[in-house]
Amino acid sequence: MSRSEQLFKQAQSFIPGGVNSPVRAFKAVGGTPIFFQKAQGAYLYDVDDQRYVDYVQSWGPMILGHAHPDVIQAVVDKLQYGLSFGAPTEIETTLAEQLCDIIPGMDLVRFVNSGTEATMSAIRLARGVTGRDKIIKFEGCYHGHSDSLLIKAGSGALTMGVPSSPGVPASLAEHTITLTYNDIEGLKQAFAELGDQVACVIVEPVAGNMNCVPPVPGFLEAIRELCDQSGSVFIADEVMTGFRVSLSGAQGHYGVTADITTLGKVIGGGMPVGAFGGKREIMEQIAPLGPIYQAGTLSGNPVAMAAGLTNLGLIQADGFYQALTAKTQLLVDGMKAIALDKGIPFTTNNVGSMFGFFFTEETKVTNYSQVMACDIERFNRFFHLMLEQGVYFAPASYEAGFMSQAHTQDDIEFTLSACEQAMSKL
Ligand code: PMP
Numbered sequence: 195m196s197r198s199e200q201l202f203k204q205a206q207s208f209i210p211g212g213v214n215s216p217v218r219a220f221k222a223v224g225g226t227p228i229f230f231q232k233a234q235g236a237y238l239y240d241v242d243d244q245r246y247v248d249y250v251q252s253w254g255p256m257i258l259g260h261a262h263p264d265v266i267q268a269v270v271d272k273l274q275y276g277l278s279f280g281a282p283t284e285i286e287t288t289l290a291e292q293l294c295d296i297i298p299g300m301d302l303v304r305f306v307n308s309g310t311e312a313t314m315s316a317i318r319l320a321r322g323v324t325g326r327d328k329i330i331k332f333e334g335c336y337h338g339h340s341d342s343l344l345i346k347a348g349s350g351a352l353t354m355g356v357p358s359s360p361g362v363p364a365s366l367a368e369h370t371i372t373l374t375y376n377d378i379e380g381l382k383q384a385f386a387e388l389g390d391q392v393a394c395v396i397v398e399p400v401a402g403n404m405n406c407v408p409p410v411p412g413f414l415e416a417i418r419e420l421c422d423q424s425g426s427v428f429i430a431d432e433v434m435t436g437f438r439v440s441l442s443g444a445q446g447h448y449g450v451t452a453d454i455t456t457l458g459k460v461i462g463g464g465m466p467v468g469a470f471g472g473k474r475e476i477m478e479q480i481a482p483l484g485p486i487y488q489a490g491t492l493s494g495n496p497v498a499m500a501a502g503l504t505n506l507g508l509i510q511a512d513g514f515y516q517a518l519t520a521k522t523q524l525l526v527d528g529m530k531a532i533a534l535d536k537g538i539p540f541t542t543n544n545v546g547s548m549f550g551f552f553f554t555e556e557t558k559v560t561n562y563s564q565v566m567a568c569d570i571e572r573f574n575r576f577f578h579l580m581l582e583q584g585v586y587f588a589p590a591s592y593e594a595g596f597m598s599q600a601h602t603q604d605d606i607e608f609t610l611s612a613c614e615q616a617m618s619k620l
Contacts, residue, residue, distance in 0.1 A: 197241040198229040222590035223574045228581075233260030235600035238586055246586035247605050249595040253588075254402075254434050254459040257518075257547070258508055259600020265463050265504045272500035278492055286494040289503045293461070293471065296442055296506075297432075299451040303471025304480060305494040309433035309458030310338025312468035313396065315488045316454045317342055319470070320394035320427035322486035323479050328388060330395040330426075332375040334404030334562030334592075337396055337431050337456075345370040375401055376410045376560045381420060389424035394454075396429040399444030402594035403434070404565045406543045406550025414450040421453070427476065433458035433468065434594070437506070439546035440515055447545065463505030465498035514599065518547035521606060522597040526551065528610040536617045539569075547597040565592055572620055579616035585609050 205212035213219045213227065220227045229241045236259050238248045251257070258265065272285075286305060294300045306312050317329060317340070329342060337343040341362045357367040371388070373380050375397075385392065395417050401407040421428040430452035435444040437460040445451055454472035461467050471477060481487045508514075526542040526549050533540030539555045552559050553569040553576070573591035580587055585608075587595055 196226070199226045201229045201241060202226050217588075217590055217593070220589045222570075222592075223577045225578060227589070228586070235259040235261070236598060236602070236605050244584065246581070246584050247601070247609055248586045249597070249609075250586055250588050250593075251596045251598055252459075252464060253593075254438060254548075254596055255462060255464045257438060257460050257596070257598055258463070258505060259598040260464075262463075262505075262508065262600075264508060265501050268500040268504035269465070269497055273497050275496070277497060278495055280491060283494065283496045283499070285496055285499040285503060289461075289499050289506070290471075292503070292506055293457070293469065297436070297455050297457070297471070298442055298445040299453070299473060300455055300471045301474035302477035303469050304477070304488065305499075306468040306470065306488075306490055307466045307492055307495075307498075308338070308468045309431075309456065310340055310468075311490070312433060312456035312458055312470045313337040313343060313429070313431055314340035316429050316431075316456050316470045317394065317396065318488065319454065319476060319480060319486055320429060322484075323476055324393045324425065324427060326391055326393040326426075327369045328371060328391045329369060329393055330371045330373060330381075330384060332397055332401070332562075333372050334375055334407070334565060335396075335398045335401055335431070336403035337398070338433075341366050342370055343396070345372055374561055374563075375404075375407060376413050378410075378412055378416045381413075381416055385420045385424055389420065389426070392424060392426040394427040394429050395421055396431055398434065399430050399432065399448065399450070400435050400439055400545045400548060402548055402550075404562050404592050405552060405559070405568075406545070406548055406594040407560060407562075407565065408543055408545050409444075409448065410560055414444075414448055418450050418452075427454060428452040429454045429456065431456045435545075435548065436460060437509055438548055438596070441510060444545070460505065460509070461502045462498055463501040465495075465501040467495075467498045467502050515546060518597055518599065521601055521603075522547045522549050524603075525549065525597065525606050525609060528606070529613050532610065532614050532617050536620070538572075538617055538620055549595045549597070551595075553591075575620060576616050579619055580609075580612055583612035583615060585612050 230238050232239045238246045290303050432443040436457040440447040456470045458468040479486050542551045553572040
């Protein structure tokens with residue numbers, strides 16, 4: 195029995211399913227989750243000291259690679275002054291100012307502790323300012339696990355929400371409308387029917403929770419236009435894409451500005467930080483300025499802010515994003531070439547350093563049904579074949595992958611040679 199297997203067994207005695215977030219359990223791919231003991235740069239090291247080239251990066255935050263010395267130093271320096279005060283600190287303003295400078299349309303920003311809190315609060319704010327209850331989301335987009343957002347998409351263009359988890363009241367779920375990602379006509383139709391009841395549209399501007407699915411041209415623009423016409427709030431959930439697909443996120447990349455942006459992952463540099471911010475007149479409705487309540491004991495935690503601020507400084511280096519994008523392209527093009535050579539139906543998507551690969555006959559994957567129609571069995575075998583060779587992709591076929599600054603040309607070549615081996619056995 196490996197040490198991971200032993201630890202997983204022990205964990206299951208005290209933690210539901212042995213994990214503190216479900217996807218870590220390897221339920222989708224089968225087998226035992228790897229327990230890690232340390233991470234450095236592009237690599238994770240498991241409890242048996244096996245090294246893995248990591249394309250999960252803690253699900254996105256580690257854009258500089260793991261344990262960047264400057265980020266670690268900033269945390270060490272800061273924590274000597276105390277861990278939390280529950281009172282304002284200067285560093286919160288410093289980070290907030292930078293976010294307002296970088297993120298399109300961000301006049302004011304509030305820090306929280308996770309992406310879930312950011313989107314949950316943004317939805318409350320949108321409902322509060324519009325006085326409307328209905329929200330529109332898209333099939334395959336994940337916005338955290340708050341009740342209004344944990345709604346299953348049904349078939350058909352316009353689905354009145356059905357909860358995807360017991361514990362979400364049907365009376366709440368019915369306010370969530372789930373539409374097909376990238377279906378501009380479906381969106382127009384929904385607004386024609388219900389526009390004046392819609393508090394907000396929330397979208398992952400590049401979807402990263404149904405593998406990696408970029409927006410088709412005109413999709414984000416249509417959301418902007420329809421929200422403007424009907425007085426609904428446009429929420430860009432950039433928890434994953436923020437500082438990832440470009441410095442100014444997907445909104446900067448595509449030139450579309452939302453009313454509220456939610457952030458997480460990269461802004462904390464690996465510490466628990468989320469944020470939501472946007473137009474001044476909307477954000478001024480939040481307590482204590484306005485009547486819409488939102489709060490957090492540990493929000494704006496100084497140690498987490500120090501990690502985030504240092505991270506943010508480093509990703510603004512010249513050529514940072516160009517280098518990341520070039521490496522990502524090298525990886526996905528290499529994988530595609532190997533699949534083609536082996537006669538394996540395969541395609542890829544990538545925006546900046548966020549990428550996805552699909553075992554499918556389709557040449558382009560643009561929505562959830564196409565993702566779900568991929569050969570999941572083949573993905574699962576590929577995942578394990580790569581893992582055995584020391585390459586860690588996300589343990590589910592519906593997750594995006596991430597490149598970091600720390601990945602080298604050698605790491606990519608190593609990955610491609612493992613891919614060559616794995617695909618030979620598929
Ligand atoms: N929104 C998006 C787009 C996400 O990718 C995630 C997490 N994967 C969340 C929200 C929720 O963030 P957290 O897990 O930090 O609560």
